[in-house]
Amino acid sequence: MKGFLFAGLTVLALVAAPNSPVQAQSGPPIKGQVQNYEPLDEPVPAPDVAVLTREGGTTTLDRFEGKFVVLNFWATWCGPCIRELPSLARLDDALADERAQVVLISQDRGGFKQTDRFLNKLGVNIADSFVDERLKFSRAIGIRSLPTTILIGPDGLEVGRLVGTAEWDSPEALALIEWYLDREAGDGGS
Numbered sequence: 001m002k003g004f005l006f007a008g009l010t011v012l013a014l015v016a017a018p019n020s021p022v023q024a025q026s027g028p029p030i031k032g033q034v035q036n037y038e039p040l041d042e043p044v045p046a047p048d049v050a051v052l053t054r055e056g057g058t059t060t061l062d063r064f065e066g067k068f069v070v071l072n073f074w075a076t077w078c079g080p081c082i083r084e085l086p087s088l089a090r091l092d093d094a095l096a097d098e099r100a101q102v103v104l105i106s107q108d109r110g111g112f113k114q115t116d117r118f119l120n121k122l123g124v125n126i127a128d129s130f131v132d133e134r135l136k137f138s139r140a141i142g143i144r145s146l147p148t149t150i151l152i153g154p155d156g157l158e159v160g161r162l163v164g165t166a167e168w169d170s171p172e173a174l175a176l177i178e179w180y181l182d183r184e185a186g187d188g189g190s
């Protein structure tokens with residue numbers, strides 16, 4: 001009886017221990033800089049609503065099909081966004097492979113004239129930067145406050161989001177993104 005009780009407590013301790021192998025397999029690593037990240041139990045499709053491109057046209061997230069997307073919503077008037085943007089630029093550099101992409105969507109009504117000047121001043125150069133001037137995309141995807149960062153799988157499904165700031169190039173954020181990339185690779189990319 002003592003052996004059975006000890007074995008049961010050992011299993012319980014492994015399941016409850018943070019960083020235990022049992023817990024690590026159950027979901028993405030959520031701690032430190034990304035402690036406010038909320039994974040979805042069931043991924044949901046990202047809306048098919050267009051945003052403005054720098055070239056003067058429009059695009060949807062379909063253009064990133066096959067890539068894992070770190071989708072950040074920000075504005076020039078948002079102090080926490082301003083603090084977060086440099087870490088997103090460093091993350092974009094760190095993700096310099098074909099599997100993942102940082103995408104910025106600004107809610108500024110002044111368009112690219114306003115956002116480009118602002119990003120240049122910060123030294124942030126993320127190629128995939130768009131404007132949601134009329135907030136149609138932001139409303140469709142459920143943005144309630146800025147900054148908000150949404151993780152979208154290569155299949156176009158939202159897997160989770162973090163409302164608020166994070167250092168997106170921190171070890172914790174990189175581990176979170178790598179967890180999804182590894183899981184996708186383990187599923188054969190499907």
